[in-house]
Amino acid sequence: MAEEKKSWTLTVGWLFFLLIGLLITLGGLTSMAEAYRAPEDRIAGVSLADLAKLSPDLPNAIRGRRATASSFATSCGLLVCWISLTAYKRGEKWAWYALLSSFGIGTILSILRIPLLGMTAGAGSAAYMLGAMLIALLISFRDFK
Secondary structure, X not given: OOOOOOOHHHHHHHHHHHHHHHHHHHHHHHXXXXXXXXXXXXXXXXXXXXXXXXXXXXXXXXXXXXXXXXXXXXXXXXXXXXXXXHHHHHOOHHHHHHHHHHHHHHHHHHHOHHHHHOOOOOHHHHHHHHHHHHHHHHHOHHHHO
């Protein structure tokens, strides 16, 4: 049985998602290294050494939260890579909807930090990822109808 020729839009879509997944994974691993390496990080302009004066466990608690968020980012990035290399590449409809819903909702929840917390730090990367994801989904939309 000869394999049918895939459309160029599907190929561009899954390659774009693979790149997005690799970037998320790399970002998560980089952030995790920062959390475990314990650099002289600053939170809202305050050094971790100054925070340790308030409570000796506070810097490690902050690093632990960063490590948790980084591990989830790494896991999500690997999952995006896996889906893009398998089901999305094959044109399975569920993969399109899975990436739209999980990735879309996740980035929107991250961007909500602006109106809910009044902070913009980190919202830019979520907005870029949302834009890149929407481009990848729109490019290959006709392949999943």
